[in-house]
Amino acid sequence: MKAAFLFHFAQFVDWPAGVLNSGDPSLNLCIFDDEPRRQELQSTIDGKAIGARIFHVRLISQPQEIPGCNILFLSRDEAGRQTAILKGLRGMPVLTVGETANFLSDGGMIRFHIADDKIRFDINLSGAESSHLKISSRLLLLATLVTQSGTADRGR
Amino acid sequence: MRIRDFSIRFNLSLLVISASALAVLLASLGFAIYEWQSYRASAVRELTALADTLGANTAASLAFNDQRTAKEMLSALATEPSVFVACLYDNQGRVFADYRRSGGPNTPLLPVLRSDGAYYDRESLTLFRGVVLKGERTGSIALVFDLRGFRSRLLEYAKIAMLVLFVSVLATFLASLRLAQSIAHPLVQLAAVAHRISTGKDYSVRAGVAGGETGLLVDSFNEMLSQIESRDRALKGALRSLQESEERYALAARGANDGLWDWNLVTGEIYFSPRWGQMLGYSESECWTTPEQWFSHIHAEDRERVRAAITAHRDGKTPEFVSEYRMRKKSGGYIWTLSRGIAVRDPAGKAIRMAGSQTDITEGKIVDPLTRLPNRPYFMDRLGSAIETARQQKKLFAVLFVDLDQFKLVNDSLGHAAGDELLIDFAGRLRAGVRSNSRRNGSAESVVARIGGDEFAIFLGQIQCETDASTIATRVLKRLGEPFHIDGRKIFVSASIGIALSSTGRTPEELLNNADTAMYQAKTNGKARFEFFNEGLRKLVVTRFEIETGLRKAIDTHQLVLYYQPIVAASDSRLCGLEALVRWNHPERGLILPGEFIPVAEESDLIVLLGRWVLVEACRQMAEWQKTFASGPSLTISVNVSARQLSDPRLMEDVQFALAESGLNPKSLALEMTESSIMGDTKQTLEILDRLKAMKIRLQIDDFGTGYSSLSRLQRLPFDDLKIDRSFIRDLSAGNSSADIVKAIMQLAHSLKLEVVAEGVETEEQLSSLRQLGCDYMQGFLFSKPVDAEAAAGLYREACEADPFSLASALL
Numbered sequence: 001m002k003a004a005f006l007f008h009f010a011q012f013v014d015w016p017a018g019v020l021n022s023g024d025p026s027l028n029l030c031i032f033d034d035e036p037r038r039q040e041l042q043s044t045i046d047g048k049a050i051g052a053r054i055f056h057v058r059l060i061s062q063p064q065e066i067p068g069c070n071i072l073f074l075s076r077d078e079a080g081r082q083t084a085i086l087k088g089l090r091g092m093p094v095l096t097v098g099e100t101a102n103f104l105s106d107g108g109m110i111r112f113h114i115a116d117d118k119i120r121f122d123i124n125l126s127g128a129e130s131s132h133l134k135i136s137s138r139l140l141l142l143a144t145l146v147t148q149s150g151t152a153d154r155g156r
Numbered sequence: 157m158r159i160r161d162f163s164i165r166f167n168l169s170l171l172v173i174s175a176s177a178l179a180v181l182l183a184s185l186g187f188a189i190y191e192w193q194s195y196r197a198s199a200v201r202e203l204t205a206l207a208d209t210l211g212a213n214t215a216a217s218l219a220f221n222d223q224r225t226a227k228e229m230l231s232a233l234a235t236e237p238s239v240f241v242a243c244l245y246d247n248q249g250r251v252f253a254d255y256r257r258s259g260g261p262n263t264p265l266l267p268v269l270r271s272d273g274a275y276y277d278r279e280s281l282t283l284f285r286g287v288v289l290k291g292e293r294t295g296s297i298a299l300v301f302d303l304r305g306f307r308s309r310l311l312e313y314a315k316i317a318m319l320v321l322f323v324s325v326l327a328t329f330l331a332s333l334r335l336a337q338s339i340a341h342p343l344v345q346l347a348a349v350a351h352r353i354s355t356g357k358d359y360s361v362r363a364g365v366a367g368g369e370t371g372l373l374v375d376s377f378n379e380m381l382s383q384i385e386s387r388d389r390a391l392k393g394a395l396r397s398l399q400e401s402e403e404r405y406a407l408a409a410r411g412a413n414d415g416l417w418d419w420n421l422v423t424g425e426i427y428f429s430p431r432w433g434q435m436l437g438y439s440e441s442e443c444w445t446t447p448e449q450w451f452s453h454i455h456a457e458d459r460e461r462v463r464a465a466i467t468a469h470r471d472g473k474t475p476e477f478v479s480e481y482r483m484r485k486k487s488g489g490y491i492w493t494l495s496r497g498i499a500v501r502d503p504a505g506k507a508i509r510m511a512g513s514q515t516d517i518t519e520g521k522i523v524d525p526l527t528r529l530p531n532r533p534y535f536m537d538r539l540g541s542a543i544e545t546a547r548q549q550k551k552l553f554a555v556l557f558v559d560l561d562q563f564k565l566v567n568d569s570l571g572h573a574a575g576d577e578l579l580i581d582f583a584g585r586l587r588a589g590v591r592s593n594s595r596r597n598g599s600a601e602s603v604v605a606r607i608g609g610d611e612f613a614i615f616l617g618q619i620q621c622e623t624d625a626s627t628i629a630t631r632v633l634k635r636l637g638e639p640f641h642i643d644g645r646k647i648f649v650s651a652s653i654g655i656a657l658s659s660t661g662r663t664p665e666e667l668l669n670n671a672d673t674a675m676y677q678a679k680t681n682g683k684a685r686f687e688f689f690n691e692g693l694r695k696l697v698v699t700r701f702e703i704e705t706g707l708r709k710a711i712d713t714h715q716l717v718l719y720y721q722p723i724v725a726a727s728d729s730r731l732c733g734l735e736a737l738v739r740w741n742h743p744e745r746g747l748i749l750p751g752e753f754i755p756v757a758e759e760s761d762l763i764v765l766l767g768r769w770v771l772v773e774a775c776r777q778m779a780e781w782q783k784t785f786a787s788g789p790s791l792t793i794s795v796n797v798s799a800r801q802l803s804d805p806r807l808m809e810d811v812q813f814a815l816a817e818s819g820l821n822p823k824s825l826a827l828e829m830t831e832s833s834i835m836g837d838t839k840q841t842l843e844i845l846d847r848l849k850a851m852k853i854r855l856q857i858d859d860f861g862t863g864y865s866s867l868s869r870l871q872r873l874p875f876d877d878l879k880i881d882r883s884f885i886r887d888l889s890a891g892n893s894s895a896d897i898v899k900a901i902m903q904l905a906h907s908l909k910l911e912v913v914a915e916g917v918e919t920e921e922q923l924s925s926l927r928q929l930g931c932d933y934m935q936g937f938l939f940s941k942p943v944d945a946e947a948a949a950g951l952y953r954e955a956c957e958a959d960p961f962s963l964a965s966a967l968l
Contacts, residue, residue, distance in 0.1 A: 008219035011290045051290040119220050138216040142225055 002037065003044040005119050009097060009110060010050055010071055012139035016132040019070070019093045026056050030069035032078055033059040063088065074098040074108070082106055093131050104147060109133070120144050165336035172332040176324050184317035188310060195306055199238075199281055200274050203299050206236065207285035211297050214244055215289040218252060226253035233257070233299075240280075241300035244287070245269050252295060267298045279304050342370040346377060359385040402511075415514040417497070419447060421470065422508050426450070435493070435516050437486035455482035455490055462495075470499055470507040477512065480521070490537070492521035524606040526576060527583035535605035535613055539664035542617060546658050554625040556614035557654040557671035558586065558632065561683045563610035566647065574643045579610065581640050582649070589632040590614055613668060622657065622688065629653045629686040636684075650684035660689055673697050703756045706742070711765050715741050718773055719942035722951055723794065723913060726931045731955040733792035733826065735935065736774035737942045738766070758798055767801040772814045775825060777945060779818035781952050788956020792854060794826040799833030802841055811848065826854035826877070831865045834873060842873065849874035856913070861901065871908060877933075878905045882916025885936070888925050899929050906930070 006029060027050055031038055038059060046057040058069065063085050066072060072089070074082050076099050086096060086107040096108045103111040104124040109131075112121035122145040128135050140146055210229060217226035230242050233255050240257035249269045267282050275282045281301040286293050342364075349363040362378045406416060406429070415432030419425075426447050430440045436453065444450065454462055458481035469477035477497040482490040497512025522534035530538070539555065546553055560582065567575035583606060590602045601617035614632075619625055632653065639646040654675025661667035674689035676697075681687065710716055720734040740748040757763040778793035801807050815822055827848065834841055834857070849855060856877040857865075861884055880901055887894040898914075905912045914926050917936030926934060940951065 005220065008216075011219065011292070012216060049291060117221060119222075121220075136216070138213060142216050142220055142222050 002114065003041045005112065005114075006041070006071070006073055006097060007045040007048060007050075007055060009095065009139070010055065012136040013095050013128075014134040014136075015070060015095075016093055019132075025053050027053040027071070028056050028058050028069050029071040029073060030058045030060050030066065031073045031075070033061050034077060035059075035073075035075050036077070037075075066094065067092075069094055071095045071097065074100075074103070076100060082108075089131075091130055093133055095128070095131075095133055109135075122147065165333075165340050168336035168339065169329060169332040172335070173325055173328050176328040177321060180317070180321045180324050184314075184321075187317075188313060191313070192310070196276075196281070199301055199303075200283065203239070203274075203281070203283040203301055204285065206233075206239065207283060207297050207299050210242070210244075210299075211285060211287035214253070214297070215287050215294055218244070218246060218287060218295045219289060223253050227255070229253075230255035238302050238305070239299050240302050241266065241298075243267060243298045245296045245298070247293070247295055249296075267300060269296055269298070272296075276303075279307075339370070342374065346370075346374060350377075353381070359388070413516075416511070417450070417495075417514065418509070418511040420509055421499075432514060435491065435514070436483060453484045455484065458482055466497075466510070469497070470510065472499075472501075472505060472507070477510070480517065491516055492518040527580055527606050529583050529587070529612070530603060530605040532605065532607040532613075535603060535607055535615065536664045536668070538603055538605075538615060539667060542615065543658065543662070543664065543667075551618050551658075552620070553658045554616040554619055555656045555658075555667045555671045556616065556625065556629060556632075556686075557656075557668065557675040558612040558614065558651050559653075559675050559679070560610040561650045561652055561679070563649070566642070566649065570643055570645075577642050578640055578647070578649065579606075581642070582636075582651075583612070585635045586612055586614065586632060589635045590616070590628060607668075613671070625655050625657070626686065626688075629655060633684065633686065652678040652683050653686035654678055654689060655686055656689040660691075670694070700756055703753050704760065704762065707740070707753055707757060707762055707766070710740055710742070711762075711769055715743065716766070716769060716773075717741050717944065718770065718777065719944055720777075720948035721935060721942040722940045722948075723792070723933050723935045724939050726914075726927055726934050729934075729939065731789070731791065731951060732933060733794060734778070734948060735794040735828070735942075736770060736777075736796075738770050754798075758800055763798050763800045764804050764806065767796075767798060768806075768810045768814075771795055771810055772817060775814040775818040775820045778824060779820040781949060782820070782824065784949070785952050785956045788952065790821075790824060791952065791955075792824050792826050793820075794828050794856065796858065797827045797829045797833075799830070802829060802833050802844060807844060808847060811851070811853070815851075822852045823854070826856050828856045828858040828879065830858045831860060831862070834869075845874055857910075859915075861897070867904075875908075875910055877913055878908075878910045879913040879915050879935075882936075885914050885916045885922055885926075886918075888922050895925060895929070898926075902929055902931065 010027060010029070029041075029045075031041060035041070038057075042057045045055055048055045060066065060069070063081070066085070066089065070093075072085075072094050074085065074096065078085070078098075079100050082098065082100060082103070083106050086103075089096060090107055095110070097110045097112070098106075098108040099111065099113060100106075101111075104122060104127070107124075107127055109124050109127045110121055111124075112119055114120070121143055123135060123140060123143045124147050125135065125140070126148050210233075213229045214226045217223065217229065226244055230244065230253055233239050233242050234257070237257075242255040243251055243266050244253040246252045251266060254266055267284075270284050272284050272286055275284075280303055283299050283301070285297050285299075287295040287297055346363050349361060353359065353361050359381050362381065363374050413431060415435055416427075416429035417432065418427040424447070426445065428444050428450070430443070433440065433443055451459055451463065462479050462481050465474070465477055465479045468474045477495070477499075480492065480494050483493050484490055494515045494517045495512060497510050499507035500509040500511070502508050522530055524531045542553055545551065560578075563575065563578070566578055583604070586604045590604050601615075603615040603617075605613050605615070607613045614628070616625055616628060633651065636649060636651055639648050641647075652675050654671045654673060654677065656667050656670035656674060658667065660670050670689040673693055674687045677693055678685050678687040687693075717739050719737045719739050721737060722731050723733040723735060724730060725732050738750050738754075740750075740753055742748050754763070754766075757766050774793050774795045778791065782790060797807070811825075811827075814820075815825065834845070845855060854877065855873075855875045856879055857870075857875055858879050859881045860878050861881045878901070880898060884894050884898050884901070888898060902912050911932040912930075913933040913935060914922075914931045915935050917923055917926065917934045917938045919938065922936075923934065923938060943951070
C-alpha cells in the first residue's frame with residue numbers, strides 16, 4: 001500500500017528541467033537499506049513507467065549517496081538522523097517523503113500516514129518550491145494540510 | 157378533344173405538384189438527418205472534453221483511493237444540464253465514485269463499464285473514456301447524456317415540415333392550373349390541324365399563330381408543310397427526267413457493246429439486255445429473268461465476292477457497285493467481265509432498285525501487256541482444265557518452268573528498259589521454240605505464259621513421253637544460245653528450265669511448284685540446263701527447308717555446340733592450338749555434322765548469323781581456358797570463315813565484338829578461309845584481310861590444293877599459315893605423287909613465309925613422312941578427333957601440367 005502511494009506522489013510532481021538527465025530515463029526513489037519493507041517496495045514499483053521515465057527503487061546506506069536520488073523516503077526508523085539529512089538536502093531538487101510528526105517542520109515535503117486503507121497527507125509547499133519542484137494542484141486538493149511555512153521559512 | 161385537353165393539363169398539374177412535394181420532403185429529410193448527425197457529433201465532442209477534464213481532476217483521487225474528493229469533482233457536473241449520470245471506475249472495473257442529476261429519470265442505473273467509445277440507446281448517449289495519469293491508465297469514466305430534449309425538438313421540426321408541405325402543394329396546384337392551360341391550348345390546336353392534313357392530304361393548310369416556344373413549334377410545323385409541298389413537286393419532275401436519261405443510257409450502252417441489267421429489289425424481277433446474253437453466247441430467245449441465273453454463271457471463286465459487293469452497295473456502304481469477275485460462257489469457257497451498277501433509294505435510304513452495265517474485259521485480264529503472252533491467272537486456269545481432261549482421257553502433259561539466269565544483272569546494269577526489251581525478245585524465242593514443235597506434232601496444244609518478272613511457264617499438252625518434253629527444253633535452250641541484241645549491244649543470256657510431268661501433281665499449283673523446284677535444281681547444277689522433277693528432288697527440297705528453318709531456331713535456342721580438334725607441333729606433338737568446329741545438337745536427330753547444314757546456311761544469310769555465333773563462342777571459350785590454365789602454353793583458337801561472311805561488311809564488327817566481349821588476345825585467334833573465298837574477289841576482300849591482319853589476328857588458308865589459287869595473289873595476301881587439304885595427306889606415303897605434291901606445297905609455302913598445317917593425319921606413317929618433309933603443324937585423328945569442350949579442357953590441362961614432351965606421349 002505504502003509503495004503504491006510513493007509511486008503516485010511521483011506522478012504528481014515535476015522536477016526542474018535539467019535535473020532529470022534526458023539521456024537517462026530513470027527516476028530514482030531512494031530508501032535506506034535498513035528499511036524493513038524494502039523488499040515489498042522493490043517488487044511492487046521498481047521498473048514502472050511514469051510518462052517517459054522509468055521508476056527505480058535504489059537502496060542506500062549512507063546519506064552521502066543521496067545526490068543520485070530524485071525522491072527520498074525516510075521511514076519512521078530514520079527519525080534519528082532525519083533532521084540532519086533534511087537539513088543537508090535543503091534547496092536540492094529531491095522530493096522528500098516521510099512519516100514522523102515533525103517531518104514537515106524538519107524541512108520534509110510530504111508527510112503521510114495511512115488509516116483504513118486511506119491515505120492522509122500534508123504538504124509543505126514552500127519546501128518544495130524552494131527546491132524547484134512543482135507539485136500538481138490536483139495533489140494539493142487531496143492534501144489534508146498544505147503549509148506555506150516550514151524549514152524554508154526558517155532558513156531565510 | 158375534351159379528354160385529350162384534360163389529360164395534358166391533368167398530367168402537367170400532377171407533375172408539378174408531385175415535384176414540389178418531393179422537393180419539400182427530401183429537403184426536410186435531409187435537414188433532419190443532417191441535424192441529427194451534427195447534433196450527435198457535437199454531443200460526443202462535448203462529452204469527450206468533459207470526460208477528459210473530469211478524468212484529469214479525479215486521477216489523483218483514484219491514485220490515493222480518495223472517494224470523497226472524487227465525488228466532489230463529479231458533482232461539478234451540476235452545471236451541465238444534459239449530463240444526468242457520471243461514473244468513475246477503478247482499474248478493476250469497480251465503481252469508485254458516481255454522480256446522478258436530480259430531476260433526471262427517476263432511478264437512473266449506473267452504466268456497466270464497457271470499452272472506450274460512444275454508445276446510443278433511445279433516450280441517451282453514453283461515453284466511456286479512460287482516466288490516464290502520466291501515460292498510465294488508472295481507471296475509466298462514463299458520462300450519460302440525455303437525448304430526450306433533442307428528440308422532442310426533432311418532432312417539432314417534423315410538424316413544421318408537414319405544414320410547409322401542405323401549403324406548398326396547395327400553392328403549386330393553383331399555379332399549375334394556369335400554367336397547364338397556357339401550354340396545352342396551342343398544342344391542342346396544332347394537333348387538330350395535323351389531323352386535318354393527314355386525313356385531307358391538303359398540304360396548303362396552315363396552323364394558327366401562337367407566342368413563345370409553342371409559337372416556334374407552330375412556325376416550324378408550317379415551314380415543314382411548305383417543304384413537303386415543294387419537294388412533292390420536285391420529285392415528280394425528277395422522275396420524269398430520270399426516265400429520259402435512262403433511255404439515253406440504254407441507247408449509249410448498245411453503242412458501246414455493254415450488257416445492261418436492271419434489278420427491282422422489291423419484286424426481285426431482273427432485266428438483262430440482249431447484248432448481255434450475246435456476250436456469253438446465248439441467243440435473244442434464251443433470255444434470263446432471275447438474279448440466280450446471273451450468279452450461277454459467275455465463276456465459283458468470284459461468286460461470293462460479287463454478292464458481297466452488291467450487298468455492300470445496297471446497304472449504302474459504297475458509292476457504286478464495281479466488280480471484275482469471270483462468267484461462264486454457254487460453250488463452257490470463261491470470259492472476264494467488268495460490272496458497274498448504282499442503286500435507286502427510297503426517301504428512307506433503302507435501295508429499291510439497282511441497275512448497271514457489264515463489259516467484256518477478257519482481253520485485258522489474261523494477257524501480259526509487255527510480252528503479249530498469256531499471264532499467270534490464265535495459265536493456271538488453263539492448267540486446271542488440262543488436269544481435268546488428262547485425268548478423264550489418261551493423257552500425259554508437261555509443265556516447264558523457265559527462269560532467266562542473269563536477268564537481274566541485265567536489269568541492274570543496263571536499266572529497266574533494256575530488261576523489258578530482253579523479256580520481249582526472250583518471250584518471242586520461247587514461243588518460236590515451242591511452236592515449231594506444235595507444227596511437227598500436229599494437233600498438240602501448247603501455251604507459253606509469263607508468270608512472273610523473269611519467270612515463264614510452258615504448258616505442253618498431250619506428249620507421249622519424257623523425251624518429248626526434253627526435246628522442247630533442249631530446243632529452247634539452243635535458241636537462247638544466240639546473242640540478244642539489246643540497246644545496240646550483244647548480250648548472252650541463258651535460262652534454267654524445270655520440267656514437271658502431269659503425273660507428279662494433282663493441282664495446277666502443285667505442278668507449277670514442282671517445275672519450279674526442278675528449275676531450282678537446274679540452277680544449282682550449273683544453270684543453262686533443264687532438270688526433271690522427281691520425288692527425290694522434292695525430298696531434297698523438303699530436307700533443305702527443314703534444315704534452314706530448324707537452323708534459324710537452333711541459333712536462337714542454343715542447339716549449336718562447338719567441338720575442338722587439337723593442332724599440334726609437328727616436331728614434338730606438343731599442343732599448339734584448337735580448331736573450333738560447329739555441331740548441331742538437334743532435338744530429334746541428334747548430333748548433326750556441319751557437312752549437312754553448312755552448305756544450306758551458306759546459301760542464305762544464316763551463315764552470317766551462324767558464323768558470328770561460332771566466333772563469339774570460340775573466343776569466349778578460349779579466353780576462359782587461358783585464364784584457367786594461365787600457367788600453361790597460350791593456345792590458338794582457329795575459326796572457319798565462309799566466303800559469304802568475308803563479303804559481309806559486318807564481319808569486322810563481329811570479330812571486334814567477339815574479342816572485346818571475351819577479352820581474348822587477338823594473337824590467339826586464327827581465322828581460316830578457303831582459297832575460293834579469297835580468290836573470287838577483289839579489292840574489298842583484300843581490304844578486309846589487311847584490316848584483320850592489322851589487328852594481329854592470325855590468317856590461315858584452309859583446304860589448300862582444292863581450289864584455284866593465283867600465286868601472285870597469294871603472295872600479296874597477308875596470310876600466316878597454309879593448311880594442306882586432307883585429300884593429299886590421305887594418299888601420302890613416301891615416294892608417291894602425293895608426297896611430291898605435298899613437298900612442292902611446303903616449299904611454296906615456306907618461300908612465301910607461310911607455315912604449313914597438315915590436315916587429316918591418321919597414321920604413324922603419314923606423321924613420319926610429314927616430319928621428314930618439314931611440316932610445321934599437324935591435325936588429325938592420330939592425335940585426337942574433334943572433342944567437346946570438357947574433353948578439350950582436359951587436353952589443355954594435360955598440356956600445362958606436363959612438360960611439353962609428355963603431351964606427345966599422352967596423345968600418341
